[in-house]
Amino acid sequence: MNDIVLGYDGSDFSMQALDWALDEAELRQLPLTVAHAWQWPYGAADEDAKAHLRKAAEHVLWHGAECARSTSSGVRVDTDLHEGAAAQRLVELSDDAALIVVGSRGLSALPRVVVGSVAGYVAAHADCPVIVVRGPGPLPAPTRRGPIIVTSKDPEAAVLDFAFGEAALRRLPIASPADLSEWAARHPGVRVQPYDAADHATLVVIGRTGATRHGAAGYLLQHAPCPVAVVGQA
Known part of the structure; x- marks a missing residue:
C-alpha cells in the first residue's frame, strides 16, 4: 500500500474530493x-485530433496536481x-x-448504472x-465535527478496522448499532458514542457488498x- 489515489477530472466535484x-x-x-484518464469518444480519429485532446487532458492533470501541491503541507x-x-484505470x-x-x-440506483458511473464502478470493484465524496466545491469547514458512523448491525471486520483507523487518525468518536466493545478495547484512544446521537456524521463506512445492491447501504452511497x-x- 503505497499511496492515496485521487480520481480527478477538473470538475467542482473532484475539487472537493481533492480536499479529502x-x-x-x-x-x-x-x-x-x-x-486523470482521457479517451477519444467519437470513433476513428486522426493523430492531430487525439493529440489536441491529450494536451487538454495534460492541462487538467497539471491543474489538479498544482492545486494539491499548493495547498498541502509537505505531501x-x-x-x-x-x-x-477512468473507472478501469482507478x-x-x-x-x-x-x-x-x-x-x-x-x-x-445501483447496480443499474454502475458501469456508467466512475464513482459507483470504482466503489464496487x-x-x-x-x-466517495459527494457534492461540488471545497469541503465546508464544519462547525462541529461529527463521528465516524458504521451503519451495519453486523459489519465485516474490514469495515470496523477502517472505521476505527479513520476515527483514530481524525480524533473523532465512532458510532454504530453494532456491538463495538471488542474493537473499542483494541483502540482505547477512540471514543464510542451512542448511535442515536450520531448526527452530522463526518464519514459513513459501509461494506463493499452493501454498495452494490439495493437497500440501506446502496442508498447511503x-x-x-x-x-x-x-x-x-464485493
Missing part, C-alpha cells in the same frame, strides 16, 4: 497520486495520465493503493477502500450528506 484526499495523505503520511504529489476508461491503480478517493455528482467509505470484498 489531501487530508488522508497528510494524516497517513503517504504520497498522493492525482489520476509528495505524483500524477498518472491514462488513455482509456481499479487498476487500487492494486497498490492504500485508498482511492473520488468525487460523485450523486448516483442513481476496487481492491482497496474507496471514499447515493444520498448521504457526507463522504462514504466503501470497504471490504
